[in-house]
Amino acid sequence: MNNSTRVAIAFVMAAGLVAATAAPRAHAVAKLIGLNGKPIGLATFQQTPRGVLIEIDARGLPPGAHAMMIHTTASCDPKTSFTSAGPVFSFEQAKPHGYLATGGPRAGDLPHQFAASDGTLHASTLTNAFSLGNGKKSIFDRDGASLIIHAEADDYTSQPDGNSGRRIACGTVIRTVAPGMRKGASRRMHK
Numbered sequence: 001m002n003n004s005t006r007v008a009i010a011f012v013m014a015a016g017l018v019a020a021t022a023a024p025r026a027h028a029v030a031k032l033i034g035l036n037g038k039p040i041g042l043a044t045f046q047q048t049p050r051g052v053l054i055e056i057d058a059r060g061l062p063p064g065a066h067a068m069m070i071h072t073t074a075s076c077d078p079k080t081s082f083t084s085a086g087p088v089f090s091f092e093q094a095k096p097h098g099y100l101a102t103g104g105p106r107a108g109d110l111p112h113q114f115a116a117s118d119g120t121l122h123a124s125t126l127t128n129a130f131s132l133g134n135g136k137k138s139i140f141d142r143d144g145a146s147l148i149i150h151a152e153a154d155d156y157t158s159q160p161d162g163n164s165g166r167r168i169a170c171g172t173v174i175r176t177v178a179p180g181m182r183k184g185a186s187r188r189m190h191k
């Protein structure tokens with residue numbers, strides 16, 4: 001091995017280290033409130049190599065299926081019955097809601113989830129329709145985004161929200177770790 005090969009190998013290894021440590025995975029949370037304005041749970045969002053992993057813990061919900069969607073605006077005003085969150089998040093306004101709708105789904109569409117008979121809901125789901133980063137696929141546009149839980153199941157075809165009834169819980173999505181944040185990067189390097 002000559003010296004320039006050694007230098008080249010060292011450079012590639014250093015570049016690999018930088019790639020592994022410099023970019024913390026983006027992370028976000030949404031504190032969910034009910035229509036009375038009181039807290040009913042928490043959703044966490046983590047960027048993974050396959051998409052955004054969303055984990056939801058909520059309580060006080062009617063048992064059964066509940067449509068879940070990311071809506072377009074970071075605003076959860078119970079006085080508006082959470083219509084303040086706007087329509088379902090989408091990068092293309094013409095796209096219909098629903099996994100089974102022709103031309104759908106919208107980027108904010110998520111599979112519906114189920115509350116147990118005691119009203120608790122624990123869900124884990126993954127989507128690659130949007131990211132938590134800073135790029136074109138990010139949900140962190142100028143007006144942010146909210147997670148909405150609806151009263152009923154999502155039929156995945158009806159407009160605008162899968163015939164899923166009222167919006168009964170809402171949480172604005174707040175980014176806690178952004179890609180390239182120095183604090184997160186240094187924490188990771190010391191692990």
Ligand SMILES: [Cu+2]
Pocket residue numbers: 067068069071088148150161
């Ligand atoms: Cu919705």
